Amino acid sequence: MKILIVDDEKLARDRLRQLVGALAPEHEIFEAANGREALFAVNDAHPDLVLMDIRMPVMDGLESAMHLSHLDDPPAVIFTTAFDQHAVAAFEVNAVDYLLKPIRRDRLATALAKVSTVTTQQLRRVKEEPDMGAPRSHVSVQLRGQITVIPVNEVIYFMAENKYVKVRTAAERHYIEDSLVSLEEEFRDQFLRVHRNATVSIAHIRGMARSDAGRWHLRLKDTEEMLEVSRRHTAAVRDWIRG
Amino acid sequence: MIAVLRKRQLLRFKGAAIVTHVVAVSVTFAIASALVANRLLDGNLARTTAIFVLAALALAAVTYLPLRAMYRLLQRQPLLVAAPAALLVAGTAAYLAAWLTIALRPSLAVAVGKSLSPGPHGPALEVAAITVLAYAVVIQIAVSTRRERMARQMNLGNRLKALQARIRPHFFFNTLNSVASLIRSDPEAAEKAVEDLADLFRVVIRADRRLVTLAEELEIARQYISIEKLRLGDRLRVAWHASADALSARVPSLTLQPLLENAVYHGIEPSMTGGTITVDCSCEDGRLQVLVTNPVPRLRRAPNSGNQVALKNIRERLIRQFGGDVRINIRDTRERFNISIDAPLIEARASK
Numbered sequence: 001m002k003i004l005i006v007d008d009e010k011l012a013r014d015r016l017r018q019l020v021g022a023l024a025p026e027h028e029i030f031e032a033a034n035g036r037e038a039l040f041a042v043n044d045a046h047p048d049l050v051l052m053d054i055r056m057p058v059m060d061g062l063e064s065a066m067h068l069s070h071l072d073d074p075p076a077v078i079f080t081t082a083f084d085q086h087a088v089a090a091f092e093v094n095a096v097d098y099l100l101k102p103i104r105r106d107r108l109a110t111a112l113a114k115v116s117t118v119t120t121q122q123l124r125r126v127k128e129e130p131d132m133g134a135p136r137s138h139v140s141v142q143l144r145g146q147i148t149v150i151p152v153n154e155v156i157y158f159m160a161e162n163k164y165v166k167v168r169t170a171a172e173r174h175y176i177e178d179s180l181v182s183l184e185e186e187f188r189d190q191f192l193r194v195h196r197n198a199t200v201s202i203a204h205i206r207g208m209a210r211s212d213a214g215r216w217h218l219r220l221k222d223t224e225e226m227l228e229v230s231r232r233h234t235a236a237v238r239d240w241i242r243g
Numbered sequence: 244m245i246a247v248l249r250k251r252q253l254l255r256f257k258g259a260a261i262v263t264h265v266v267a268v269s270v271t272f273a274i275a276s277a278l279v280a281n282r283l284l285d286g287n288l289a290r291t292t293a294i295f296v297l298a299a300l301a302l303a304a305v306t307y308l309p310l311r312a313m314y315r316l317l318q319r320q321p322l323l324v325a326a327p328a329a330l331l332v333a334g335t336a337a338y339l340a341a342w343l344t345i346a347l348r349p350s351l352a353v354a355v356g357k358s359l360s361p362g363p364h365g366p367a368l369e370v371a372a373i374t375v376l377a378y379a380v381v382i383q384i385a386v387s388t389r390r391e392r393m394a395r396q397m398n399l400g401n402r403l404k405a406l407q408a409r410i411r412p413h414f415f416f417n418t419l420n421s422v423a424s425l426i427r428s429d430p431e432a433a434e435k436a437v438e439d440l441a442d443l444f445r446v447v448i449r450a451d452r453r454l455v456t457l458a459e460e461l462e463i464a465r466q467y468i469s470i471e472k473l474r475l476g477d478r479l480r481v482a483w484h485a486s487a488d489a490l491s492a493r494v495p496s497l498t499l500q501p502l503l504e505n506a507v508y509h510g511i512e513p514s515m516t517g518g519t520i521t522v523d524c525s526c527e528d529g530r531l532q533v534l535v536t537n538p539v540p541r542l543r544r545a546p547n548s549g550n551q552v553a554l555k556n557i558r559e560r561l562i563r564q565f566g567g568d569v570r571i572n573i574r575d576t577r578e579r580f581n582i583s584i585d586a587p588l589i590e591a592r593a594s595k
Contacts, residue, residue, distance in 0.1 A: 008515070009417075009474040015424035034515065057515045057540070082416035102420040153541075 001115070002045060004030045006038040006061065007053035007080070012101065016051055016080075016108075023109050035064030036138065036149060042068060043146045047075050049115050051099075054081045059137050059149075062087070067140040067147060076115045135186045139167060141174045150174060152190065156204045156220055157227060158183050160197040170222035194218060194237055195230040208241055298344070305340040306333045306374065326382050333378045338371035411447075414471075414504060421474045436473055439466040446497060454589065457524055457531070458490040460499045464522070467500050471507055478517025479507065485524040492524075492531045493589040495564035502535045502582055505553055510537025510580060526588055533584040539577060557582070 001024075005016045013031050020027055030045045032038040036059040038050065050068070052061040065077045079098040081087055091098045099107055138149040150167055159166045164175040165183065184191065184199045193199045206219040209226070216234050217226040229237050309332050310317075317325045345363035418440055425433035446463055461483070472479050481503075499522070506520045518538035525532050558571050561584060570585040 008512075009421070010476065011421045011424040011474050014428060015420065018424070018427065055512070057513045082420060083412035101416055102423040 001026075001049060001112075002028045002030065002047040004032060004038060004041050004045065004047040004050045004075070006032045006035065006041075006050060006056070006064070008033050008056040009053075012053065012080075016103065019103065019105055019108050020112075023105065024112065035059030035061055035067075038064050039067055039140070039147045039149050042071075042075060049076045049078065049112075052077050052079050054079055054084055054087050063136055063138070066136075067138070067149065070140060070142055071147060072142070072145065078111050078115075135189070139174075139176055139178070141167075141176055148174065152187065153201075153203065155201055156222055157198055157200040158191070168223070168225075192237065192240060194227060194233050196232075198227055200227060202240075205241070208238065301344075302337060302340060302370075302374065306336045306378075309336050322386065326386075329382065330375050330378055334371045334375040337374035338367050341370035342367035411504065413508070417474060418470055421470075425473065432473065436470055439470050443467055443470070443500070446500075449496065453496040454493040455496050456490065457485065457492045457494055457499075457533075460494055460496075461485060461490075461522075461524070463497075464499045464503050467503060475507070475511060475517065478514070479511050480517065480519040482519055482521045484522065486526060488526045489524040489531060491590060492526065494531070494533075494586065498561065498564065498584070499533070499535075501557060501560070505557060505582075506535055506537035506580070508553075510539065514538070514540040529588050531584075531586045531588045533586070534581065535583075536579045536581045539575070539580050554582075 003020060005013050005020075007013045007016070013033075017029055017031070020029060030041055030047060032041045034056040035052075038052065039059075041047070042050070050065075052065055054061040061079055065079070068074045068077065077097075079087065079091065080101055080103060081098060082101045088098065097111055099111060136152060138151050139155070141148045141150070150169060150172075154169045156168045156170070158180060159168065160180045161175075163177075165178055165180055167174040167176055180197065180199060184193050187199075190202055191199045192202050192205070200218060200220070204221045206221055208229070209217050209219055211217055215231075216229040216237070218229060218237070219226055310329060313328075313332060317329060320328070342363045345366050349363075418436065422433050422436050422440075425436065443463060443466055465483075468479065468481050503520065503522070510520060511517050518540075520538075521534070521536045523532075523534040554573060558573070561569060561571055565586050568587050572581075572583045572585070574581040574583075
């Protein structure tokens with residue numbers, strides 16, 4: 001079995017590596033220092049099991065597990081936490097496995113023995129708990145069994161195209177299945193709706209310009225593209241730029 | 244007689260109802276019989292006593308039944324409404340019962356005593372008045388005992404919560420995890436960590452009104468930081484500055500360490516690269532100035548609600564500890580988060 005250990009603290013990773021090595025030396029062990037690195041590691045190594053810490057910088061364990069759950073064949077995830085009342089409550093509600101740090105050898109043995117792929121629905125539901133409903137730090141795309149993550153603060157805009165939403169960063173375009181409305185709601189502090197089919201990152205707005213035809217367009221950072229502002233949203237966008 | 248009634252207290256009839264009634268009615272008749280001690284019916288003590296007892300039971304029943312019927316209604320009202328309502332009901336019932344009795348048996352009127360007006364009204368009113376008085380006494384006793392009990396429970400609850408907050412589970416369990424890891428790879432570091440942790444907890448567990456020197460506080464803070472460095476490594480850096488006169492100033496125990504803990508939790512942990520926390524202690528114009536700052540990592544979320552709660556607790560704790568003459572200033576810029584304490588300078592007593 002391939003096991004991925006995810007924790008921002010080296011001592012914690014060392015201990016788990018030690019424990020797993022003592023229990024079952026035949027397992028191959030990989031390490032990652034946060035939720036985002038964990039996704040890259042999953043892409044590269046395809047582990048069967050991920051031992052995921054909750055509290056980590058860049059991307060926490062809950063969000064990482066949620067992204068993983070969108071894979072066709074996600075690894076099993078067991079969370080580890082020193083003490084987190086909210087997380088533990090959520091886990092118990094959703095029957096998701098968790099281990100409390102410092103992890104006991106016998107508890108780890110039991111968990112390893114009964115590793116089964118955790119229902120993807122359970123993992124998705126854990127992230128949607130009301131207490132943890134903060135906006136994601138990354139959006140993820142699944143391509144040929146690989147997860148790609150895009151940091152939300154690199155996104156210039158989300159634009160609806162046919163049944164998908166285009167995610168535009170400085171260098172890339174990706175397509176995700178989320179609806180524009182749900183993205184607008186989730187990222188309402190960072191993004192501004194400018195059109196029926198587009199919502200723009202506030203940090204990437206450089207200014208507004210009027211075309212000859214009298215329509216307003218947004219000038220953006222990191223791209224030459226200009227986004228059209230619909231008549232309905234013009235007043236709101238102008239107010240926002242002034243204020 | 245009825246002390247200031249707090250707004251949201253409820254009057255409960257459950258269980259105490261019967262006792263209340265028996266006591267109220269007994270008191271009523273004790274008073275009444277004291278008044279009529281020299282007015283035996285037909286000069287016969289036994290007969291008078293018998294009639295009094297029967298009347299007492301009858302009055303108890305008469306006042307109990309309507310109150311019981313109104314129990315659900317009264318139970319939900321605040322005390323300020325329920326108590327007068329109960330007194331009114333009991334008084335009215337007693338009046339009606341007494342009025343009826345005396346109207347039917349006028350000879351009983353003399354047992355209640357002389358009254359200003361002829362007929363049943365006067366004596367009935369007296370009976371009602373005594374009943375209301377007796378009930379008022381009982382309600383007062385019930386309310387004050389209940390208030391005492393609630394205060395004791397709340398006090399216990401608060402103390403438990405305070406103790407739990409002092410243990411700081413996040414730090415505690417993470418440290419134990421680090422120590423468990425170090426036992427094999429670096430046993431000496433593990434041993435030192437356990438000793439530092441014990442020292443820190445010795446301070447945490449004690450009652451917190453003790454005054455210690457700032458130098459001692461800084462030592463505890465340094466031990467705390469060296470424990471946290473085990474798991475955070477180079478991500479955690481601290482710059483310490485303390486003037487010589489500040490070192491001898493006296494502050495309540497555990498002033499500094501919780502500020503550092505907050506700085507680590509919100510300023511260092513959420514960042515992969517970490518940063519530097521600064522601690523500055525100085526004296527100015529006879530006041531002690533303590534300033535703790537930490538970096539503000541680029542948070543992707545809105546202001547952390549957990550931090551607001553932690554800051555509120557820190558502020559309240561410091562105000563409680565310093566006893567009022569302290570100014571706490573929290574300044575949150577985009578680059579750094581600053582907490583400053585401005586407190587009276589209490590010098591250490593003459594050294595030995």
